Amino acid sequence: xxxxxxxxxxxxxxxxxxxxxxxxxxxxxxxxxxxxxxxxxxxxxxxxxxxxxxxxxxxxxxxxxxxxxxxxxxxxxxxxxxxxxxxxxxxxxxxxxxxxxxxxxxxxxxxxxxxxxxxxxxxxxxxxxxxxxxxxxxxxxxxxxxxxxxxxxxxxxxxxxxxxxxxxxxxxxxxxxxxxxxxxxxxxxxxxxxxxxxxxxxxxxxxxxxxxxxxxxxxxxxxxxxxxxxxxxxxxxxxxxxxxxxxxxxxxxxxxxxxxxxxxxxxxxxxxxxxxxxxxxxxxxxxxxxxxxxxxxxxxxxxxxxxxxxxxxxxxxxxxxxxxxxxxxxxxxxxxxxxxxxxxxxxxxxxxxxxxxxxxxxxxxxxxxxxxxxxxxxxxxxxxxxxxxxxxxxxxxxxxxxxxxxxxxxxxxxxxx
Amino acid sequence: xxxxxxxxxxxxxxxxxxxxxxxxxxxxxxxxxxxxxxxxxxxxxxxxxxxxxxxxxxxxxxxxxxxxxxxxxxxxxxxxxxxxxxxxxxxxxxxxxxxxxxxxxxxxxxxxxxxxxxxxxxxxxxxxxxxxxxxxxxxxxxxxxxxxxxxxxxxxxxxxxxxxxxxxxxxxxxxxxxxxxxxxxxxxxxxxxxxxxxxxxxxxxxxxxxxxxxxxxxxxxxxxxxxxxxxxxxxxxxxxxxxxxxxxxxxxxxxxxxxxxxxxxxxxxxxxxxxxxxxxxxxxxxxxxxxxxxxxxxxxxxxxxxxxxxxxxxxxxxxxxxxxxxxxxxxxxxxxxxxxxxxxxxxxxxxxxxxxxxxxxxxxxxxxxxxxxxxxxxxxxxxxxxxxxxxxxxxxxxxxxxxxxxxxxxxxxxxxx
Numbered sequence: 022x023x024x025x026x027x028x029x030x031x032x033x034x035x036x037x038x039x040x041x042x043x044x045x046x047x048x049x050x051x052x053x054x055x056x057x058x059x060x061x062x063x064x065x066x067x068x069x070x071x072x073x074x075x076x077x078x079x080x081x082x083x084x085x086x087x088x089x090x091x092x093x094x095x096x097x098x099x100x101x102x103x104x105x106x107x108x109x110x111x112x113x114x115x116x117x118x119x120x121x122x123x124x125x126x127x128x129x130x131x132x133x134x135x136x137x138x139x140x141x142x143x144x145x146x147x148x149x150x151x152x153x154x155x156x157x158x159x160x161x162x163x164x165x166x167x168x169x170x171x172x173x174x175x176x177x178x179x180x181x182x183x184x185x186x187x188x189x190x191x192x193x194x195x196x197x198x199x200x201x202x203x204x205x206x207x208x209x210x211x212x213x214x215x216x217x218x219x220x221x222x223x224x225x226x227x228x229x230x231x232x233x234x235x236x237x238x239x240x241x242x243x244x245x246x247x248x249x250x251x252x253x254x255x256x257x258x259x260x261x262x263x264x265x266x267x268x269x270x271x272x273x274x275x276x277x278x279x280x281x282x283x284x285x286x287x288x289x290x291x292x293x294x295x296x297x298x299x300x301x302x303x304x305x306x307x308x309x310x311x312x313x314x315x316x317x318x319x320x321x322x323x324x325x326x327x328x329x330x331x332x333x334x335x336x337x338x339x340x341x342x343x344x345x346x347x348x349x350x351x352x353x354x355x356x357x358x359x360x361x362x363x364x365x366x367x368x369x370x371x372x373x374x375x376x377x378x379x380x381x382x383x384x385x386x387x388x389x390x391x392x393x394x395x396x397x398x399x400x401x402x403x404x405x406x407x408x409x410x411x412x413x414x415x416x417x418x419x420x421x422x423x424x425x426x427x428x429x430x431x432x433x434x435x436x437x438x
Numbered sequence: 439x440x441x442x443x444x445x446x447x448x449x450x451x452x453x454x455x456x457x458x459x460x461x462x463x464x465x466x467x468x469x470x471x472x473x474x475x476x477x478x479x480x481x482x483x484x485x486x487x488x489x490x491x492x493x494x495x496x497x498x499x500x501x502x503x504x505x506x507x508x509x510x511x512x513x514x515x516x517x518x519x520x521x522x523x524x525x526x527x528x529x530x531x532x533x534x535x536x537x538x539x540x541x542x543x544x545x546x547x548x549x550x551x552x553x554x555x556x557x558x559x560x561x562x563x564x565x566x567x568x569x570x571x572x573x574x575x576x577x578x579x580x581x582x583x584x585x586x587x588x589x590x591x592x593x594x595x596x597x598x599x600x601x602x603x604x605x606x607x608x609x610x611x612x613x614x615x616x617x618x619x620x621x622x623x624x625x626x627x628x629x630x631x632x633x634x635x636x637x638x639x640x641x642x643x644x645x646x647x648x649x650x651x652x653x654x655x656x657x658x659x660x661x662x663x664x665x666x667x668x669x670x671x672x673x674x675x676x677x678x679x680x681x682x683x684x685x686x687x688x689x690x691x692x693x694x695x696x697x698x699x700x701x702x703x704x705x706x707x708x709x710x711x712x713x714x715x716x717x718x719x720x721x722x723x724x725x726x727x728x729x730x731x732x733x734x735x736x737x738x739x740x741x742x743x744x745x746x747x748x749x750x751x752x753x754x755x756x757x758x759x760x761x762x763x764x765x766x767x768x769x770x771x772x773x774x775x776x777x778x779x780x781x782x783x784x785x786x787x788x789x790x791x792x793x794x795x796x797x798x799x800x801x802x803x804x805x806x807x808x809x810x811x812x813x814x815x816x817x818x819x820x821x822x823x824x825x826x827x828x829x830x831x832x833x834x835x836x837x838x839x840x841x842x843x844x845x846x847x848x849x850x851x852x853x854x855x
Contacts, residue, residue: 082772082776083774084772084774116805120804149766150805338850341847342851345850347852350567350568351532354533354567354568355676355677359498366500388533388569425847427847430758430844431844432758433755433759433762434764435764
């Protein structure tokens with residue numbers, strides 16, 4: 022995976038600890054036997070000692086994993102209060118005749134062990150679709166999983182949600198609300214089947230900020246549009262996408278119940294963590310050898326900026342050209358041109374950028390001739406930035422992806438074995 | 439390329455001759471030097487001895503090749519009368535500062551040699567975007583190209599439009615309107631950058647039917663929706679897509695000027711030729727080892743049927759699973775689920791079909807367990823049919839594509855060299 026450098030934001034410090042960075046959260050992960058490879062964690066848990074205000078967004082795919090349906094129902098019943106996340110990999114529990122019943126059973130098993138109500142469990146699964154989820158591994162493993170909960174168990178939990186991911190993905194930040202020290206952290210999984218639509222791959226975020234669930238939901242729904250939804254590995258929107266944010270209030274700030282300065286501090290923390298996780302997902306795209314970021318500046322509105330940036334990042338032809346380090350910029354112009362948005366190509370400028378250089382390649386409705394040598398030097402790098410300036414407004418957006426390689430085909434030609 | 443069997447339609451006979459099958463049309467193709475490989479034709483011509491009623495559809499990409507703009511302008515000026523098609527490969531004449539001027543020059547060079555008006559030329563180019571089109575090869579080659587026009591020159595013209603295509607693509611049919619023998623034939627190119635949107639790759643169709651241009655346009659716009667627009671190789675909509683239909687009236691039927699029985703006979707001929715060319719494009723998709731067809735039956739309307747069929751055929755994960763001959767049917771359910779249409783998955787049935795078998799894999803909102811052996815046998819074939827029945831209406835549509843292979847990545851990692 023390409024190594025990324027984290028962007029610095031004033032007032033926020035990156036810290037270790039992932040989902041355990043926030044006070045009052047513990048986590049654990051283990052192999053419970055769904056994955057025959059005993060070295061690979063397949064079951065994870067996140068737990069807050071006090072119940073949390075909780076918000077979530079889910080995949081818009083019509084085929085929804087059973088855990089999605091059960092989590093939605095649980096949060097409805099509990100009025101957005103959750104205490105734990107239970108997540109397994111290797112089996113998506115999707116398109117099974119009794120998938121909902123099985124997911125509910127897993128919640129009951131976990132709730133009993135944690136001494137909470139079953140509807141306070143956020144449940145998620147990832148893996149193969151259409152295979153029956155076995156209950157026995159959950160029944161057997163749950164006492165050990167709960168017993169092993171610890172404040173540095175975040176890594177084990179992050180490993181438990183990995184499928185074709187090559188690295189675990191965790192980010193956390195420290196910040197202040199008034200005189201209270203706060204933390205917000207998350208973990209994510211995802212490598213293929215990534216083209217989020219109003220949701221994402223599996224992402225769990227925890228914070229000790231005290232904030233009312235509807236405001237978490239508002240921030241989450243807004244930020245998901247400019248982070249996870251601007252990510253594409255392969256154009257496939259998963260059946261099991263979910264992001265949840267749990268806030269337990271242990272930081273001791275006065276509960277945030279309206280939009281204002283304190284809400285903005287929280288919102289920015291959520292943005293930083295989600296944007297970092299999004300970039301990590303792009304860099305670890307299935308088979309990826311290069312990280313791609315497209316920035317669209319000068320758009321008349323956010324929808325236009327997102328549509329253009331995402332169109333470039335989603336193009337198989339742009340992705341293969343980047344893999345081949347071929348400065349076939351026509352592929353980029355073409356992908357900008359079919360973005361579903363209204364703008365004028367005559368005013369648009371395009372630049373190819375990496376640590377090795379910055380090259381203008383399109384202006385005044387035409388390609389700008391440039392040195393092939395300089396273009397080749399730029400594309401040799403493993404982080405490629407495509408800058409599109411529409412020059413038609415003030416709004417910007419970014420989208421992230423990766424190149425399309427032989428290894429993507431290899432991984433997905435034989436995913437189940 | 440996978441060998442396809444042509445579907446039989448009553449009243450229509452497949453004949454040889456491609457764009458020269460219709461009376462009064464001649465064609466030619468040669469290497470004029472744009473392609474340094476002298477063995478490869480890069481310049482093609484189709485000519486009708488009498489001017490034709492002409493209709494065309496074009497790419498919806500905002501970045502439009504200069505030849506698209508010039509053809510649109512020409513047909514406007516000539517009030518939909520054309521006599522010739524001039525087409526080159528290896529250079530798309532797109533994103534060039536003086537592309538329109540150059541394309542107009544090519545029309546003038548051809549028109550002079552053919553002794554027609556420049557606005558009676560349909561011009562098209564395909565190849566690399568953003569490189570200046572040299573005029574000299576056209577100037578030098580035009581006398582020889584025109585001189586060599588012949589009634590069996592269709593093959594040479596079809597070769598001239600090939601880029602990464604591995605075979606030339608031609609289809610023609612013979613049929614009767616009243617007591618008049620009629621012909622309609624076409625040629626197409628396309629292998630990658632295929633995800634047509636209200637247009638297609640380069641396709642030129644000729645007929646000797648006498649029919650008024652607005653009716654050709656009506657039939658073409660309708661049929662393109664259920665043929666070329668239901669084709670996806672890689673999700674990339676080209677900048678230079680175009681289909682033109684030229685009708686010279688040499689069959690001697692009374693000109694068709696309204697919708698009725700004779701219009702329907704013409705319309706069906708156009709459908710047969712366009713559907714066959716569409717399937718040939720899918721089977722020859724870049725790097726393809728398998729031809730994929732998805733049929734969506736039981737839809738409430740055409741948009742729903744097209745959206746579902748096209749969603750399945752466009753999924754990189756379905757395409758790689760087919761390449762790997764891996765019966766990972768969850769990939770198919772997932773792609774159905776994210777189709778942008780309104781339908782109920784609970785009523786939907788999915789079957790995996792090939793010459794080796796027919797297997798129900800989804801019903802009642804869940805995967806149907808099946809023998810892995812039988813599924814593997816089905817997927818070993820080189821033509822795979824995915825049948826989706828929504829059971830929610832009476833409308834059907836098909837979509838076509840191919841698998842995603844190492845060779846697709848190889849071809850596009852290094853397209854320009």
